[in-house]
Amino acid sequence: MKYLSKFFLLACLTLALAACGDSGIVVDTSDRSMEFMPADLVINVGDTVTFQMTSTHNAIEISKESYDTGGIDALEGGFQVTYGETKDVTFTEAGVHYYVCQPHVTVGMLGTITVQ
Numbered sequence: 537m538k539y540l541s542k543f544f545l546l547a548c549l550t551l552a553l554a555a556c557g558d559s560g561i562v563v564d565t566s567d568r569s570m571e572f573m574p575a576d577l578v579i580n581v582g583d584t585v586t587f588q589m590t591s592t593h594n595a596i597e598i599s600k601e602s603y604d605t606g607g608i609d610a611l612e613g614g615f616q617v618t619y620g621e622t623k624d625v626t627f628t629e630a631g632v633h634y635y636v637c638q639p640h641v642t643v644g645m646l647g648t649i650t651v652q
């Protein structure tokens with residue numbers, strides 16, 4: 537038992553410190569639907585969002601201009617979560633982040649993260 541809890545602690549530290557104090561903010565996807573759940577999220581500065589991509593979806597931050605015009609080019613310095621990946625992204629500044637699933641932007645698979 538003692539070994540198990542030590543192992544758990546270590547695993548937590550290894551994976552991500554934020555995961556232990558998990559705020560539970562998740563953007564989920566499903567292979568059966570073409571949407572981010574939720575698509576639009578409002579969080580606070582310092583919050584961590586866990587993006588969970590299934591194998592058919594990615595989440596790539598883009599510029600507002602791209603978001604408004606259906607573009608898919610990755611924003612320089614923006615976050616990127618690739619196909620099948622689960623990734624924690626911490627947002628440290630107020631503002632709005634725009635992102636898309638590149639293969640499904642044409643069917644409206646877009647999202648925003650508003651950091652306040």
Ligand SMILES: [Cu+2]
Nearest residue numbers: 593637640645
């Ligand atoms: Cu997709």
